[in-house]
Structures are given as C-alpha cells and as structure tokens.
Amino acid sequence: MPGTDLLKARYVTHRFTRHVHDGYAIGLIVGGVEEFDYRGTLHRAGAGELVLVNPDASHTGQAGTPDGWSYRMLYPSIDALAGIAAELGTPYGTPHFPEQVVRDDAVAALLGRAHQAAERGDALAASTLSRTLFARLLSRHATVRPAALVPAEGRRAVREALDLLHDSLVDPPTLEDLADAVGARPFALLRAFKAATGLPPHAYLTSLRVRRARHLLQTGVRPAQVAAEVGFTDQAHLNRHFKRIVGVPPAAYQRAGTYKTGDFPTT
Numbered sequence: 001m002p003g004t005d006l007l008k009a010r011y012v013t014h015r016f017t018r019h020v021h022d023g024y025a026i027g028l029i030v031g032g033v034e035e036f037d038y039r040g041t042l043h044r045a046g047a048g049e050l051v052l053v054n055p056d057a058s059h060t061g062q063a064g065t066p067d068g069w070s071y072r073m074l075y076p077s078i079d080a081l082a083g084i085a086a087e088l089g090t091p092y093g094t095p096h097f098p099e100q101v102v103r104d105d106a107v108a109a110l111l112g113r114a115h116q117a118a119e120r121g122d123a124l125a126a127s128t129l130s131r132t133l134f135a136r137l138l139s140r141h142a143t144v145r146p147a148a149l150v151p152a153e154g155r156r157a158v159r160e161a162l163d164l165l166h167d168s169l170v171d172p173p174t175l176e177d178l179a180d181a182v183g184a185r186p187f188a189l190l191r192a193f194k195a196a197t198g199l200p201p202h203a204y205l206t207s208l209r210v211r212r213a214r215h216l217l218q219t220g221v222r223p224a225q226v227a228a229e230v231g232f233t234d235q236a237h238l239n240r241h242f243k244r245i246v247g248v249p250p251a252a253y254q255r256a257g258t259y260k261t262g263d264f265p266t267t
Contacts, residue, residue, distance in 0.1 A: 003023075003076060003077035003079055003080035004074055004075060004076045004077070004080055004130060005074070005075040006072070006073065006074055006075070006115060006118050007072075007073040007075070007247065007248075008071075008072050008073075008115065008119065009070065009071065009073075009247060009248070010031075010032075010068060010069070010070035011061075011062075011063060011068050011069060011070075011247070012063060012066075012067070012068030013063070013068070014062075014063075014243075014247065015060070015061070015062040015244075016036075016059075016060055016061030016062065016244065016245065016247065017060065017241075017244040017245060018037070018058050018059065018060050018198070018199060018203060019058065019059070019060075019199075019203075019206075019207045019210070019244075019245040020055075020056045020057060020058050020059075020197065020198070020199065020204065020207050021053065021055060021056070021057075021075065021211075022055060022056070022077075022078070022211055023055055023075055023076055023077040023078050023080070023081075024052075024053065024054065024055060024074075024075065024076050024077075024078070024081060024097075025051070025052075025053035025073060025074075025075055026050070026051070026052055026053070026073065026074045026075075026076065026111070026137065027050065027051040027071045027072060027073040027074070027111075028048075028049075028050055028051075028071060028072045028108050028111045028112060028115075029045045029046055029047050029048065029049050029050075029051065029069060029070075029071050030047060030070045030071055030072060030112075031047050031069065031070045032046075032047070032063065032064070032065055032067050032068050032069030032070060033045065033046045033047075033063070033064030033065045033069055034051065034061060034062070034063070034064055034069040034071065035061075035062050035063065035064035036051075036059050036060050036061045036062070036100075037059060037060045038053065038057060038058075038059045038100050039057055039058055039059070039198050040198075041100075043100050043101050044064050044101070045064075045069075045101045046064075048103065048105070048108060049101055049102065049103050049108075050101070050102050050103070050104060050107060050108055050111070051071070051100065051101060052097035052099065052100055052101075052102065052137075052141065053097075053100065054096055054097055055078055055094075056197060057198065058197060058198025058199050059198075072111060072112065072115040074111065074114070074115070074130070074133075076130075076134065078094055080134070081094075081095050081134060081138065082094055082095065084131065084134050084135055084138060085138055085142070087135075088135060088138060088139065090138060090139075090142070091144060093144065093145065094145045095138055095142040095143075095145070096142060096143050096144065096145040096146065097141055097142055097143075098143050099141065102141055104140060104141070106136065107133065107136050107137055107140065107141075110129060110132060110133040110136060111133050113129050114126055114129035114130045114132075114133050117129055118130075154188075154191075154192030154195070154196070155192075155196065156182075157179075157182045157183065157184040157188075157189055157192055158189075158192050158193050158196045158197070160181070160182040161178055161181075161182050161189060161193060161201065162197075162204075164178060164181055164182070165178075165201065165204065165205050165208060166208060169205070169208060169209055169212060169230050169231040170229070170230070170231040171231070172205055172231070175189070175190065175201060178201060189201075205231075206241055206245075207245065209230040209231050209232060209241070210230075210241055210242055210245045210246065212229075212230045213226050213227075213230045213232075213238060213242060213250065214246065214253070216229060216230070217250055217253055217254040218254070220254075223235055223238060223239075223250040223251055223254070226238060226250065235250075238250055
C-alpha cells in the first residue's frame with residue numbers, strides 16, 4: 001500500500017533509543033515479549049498482541065525477556081490512515097490510538113496475512129489486505145486526536161522551534177539561539193518542547209535526521225552522502241543512530257526497499 005513501509009525482525013539485545021516517527025507504527029508481536037516506554041508509561045506486549053504507536057509520540061523498545069521478541073511491523077503515513085478514515089466517513093481527521101497494546105485476534109490475523117502477501121511480492125493481495133486491516137483497526141481502536149496539553153503560548157514556541165529544526169539539520173542552533181529565535185526563554189522552551197514531543201530538542205533533531213535519511217536512502221542516495229546531507233559527522237555516526245532508531249543499518253535498509261526482513265543482523 002502506498003505510504004507504508006514494512007519490517008519483519010527479531011531482536012534479542014538490541015535497544016531502540018527514545019525516538020519519534022512522522023507516521024504510525026503498527027505491529028504484531030509474533031514471539032517473545034517487547035517492552036517499551038511510551039510517553040513515560042511502560043508497556044509490555046506478548047505474542048499475538050498488537051502494538052500501536054501514534055505519530056510524533058516518543059517511545060523506546062527493548063526485549064522484555066532474555067529470549068527477545070519478534071514482530072511484523074507496518075509504518076503507514078499519516079496521510080494513508082487519514083485517507084482511509086475519510087473514506088470510512090469517520091470524524092477522526094488524524095486518527096489516534098489511545099491504547100498502545102491491544103489484543104484483537106481478527107486484526108492480528110489480517111496484519112499477518114497482509115505482511116505475508118508483501119513478503120512474497122503479491123502487491124494486489126498486500127494492498128487489499130492492508131487497506132482492510134487499517135479500516136478494521138480504525139473502526140475498532142481509533143479515536144479523535146486529543147487536544148495538546150501544552151499551553152497556547154508554549155505550543156506556538158514549540159511549533160516555531162520545530163520548523164527551525166526541520167530547516168537546520170546540517171547546522172542546528174544552540175538551545176539559546178533556538179529560544180531567542182522563537183521569543184522564549186531557554187528553560188521555558190525546553191520544558192514546553194519536552195511536554196509536546198516527549199524529547200529534548202537535540203534528541204528530536206536526531207529523529208529528524210534519521211527520518212530524512214530514510215527518505216534519501218529510499219531515493220537511492222548513497223549512505224555516505226546521506227550522512228553529510230542530514231548533518232551527521234560521518235557514515236559511522238549515521239549508522240549508529242539509524243540502527244538505534246530504525247532497527248537495521250542504512251545500507252541494508254536501502255537494499256531491502258519497502259519490505260525489510262529479519263535477515264539483517266538485528267541482535
């Protein structure tokens with residue numbers, strides 16, 4: 001389905017650093033247990049359970065047992081799910097999943113079938129099953145996106161700071177310069193930024209760089225050039241942060257195309 005990446009992987013010792021996605025992360029735990037902190041709340045998901053992560057929601061990821069965990073993930077864009085919600089006539093606008101771990105055997109089965117269709121290269125079946133999966137997921141588990149908890153003035157400063165960071169991947173400002181540019185005091189901006197995004201500005205910047213790196217890799221840009229274009233000091237710096245957030249090395253991510261599998265060294 002357009003606007004959707006897929007990942008099949010098993011992790012044992014790998015730990016995802018706290019990060020955010022610009023779209024959704026929807027997964028089925030196939031085996032083991034995943035443990036993750038989602039906006040300050042610790043969750044555990046076991047085999048057969050679904051993991052639902054909203055856009056721009058800070059979270060981590062690690063093994064919940066010594067044997068690790070395996071899962072099948074889909075990463076639909078905001079536009080992809082919002083478009084399906086509009087087709088269904090729901091009032092969601094941008095859909096929101098209030099529960100991060102749910103058990104729904106019917107939806108889990110659909111996710112598994114959609115993933116397997118993509119894995120074997122059956123584009124028609126994969127897109128049909130994915131669309132059916134997302135429609136079922138929205139109708140059963142989505143709600144209207146909640147209002148921001150940050151005060152209006154803080155939201156303005158954070159919004160402007162985010163815009164500046166998006167435009168400053170290679171030469172980012174200091175916290176003091178960022179605060180001055182948006183008309184806020186440094187500590188006030190830091191508090192509002194963390195309340196809104198779950199991350200301090202420097203960590204959010206790393207997520208933005210990795211996000212941009214994914215796009216460039218998908219268009220065929222070589223990893224060494226990607227590192228320079230998104231502001232990492234070198235390819236090793238890109239490799240380290242990319243794997244901590246995406247779960248696979250940049251070169252392997254690029255070779256795999258849309259469907260990423262656990263053939264990577266994911267431990």
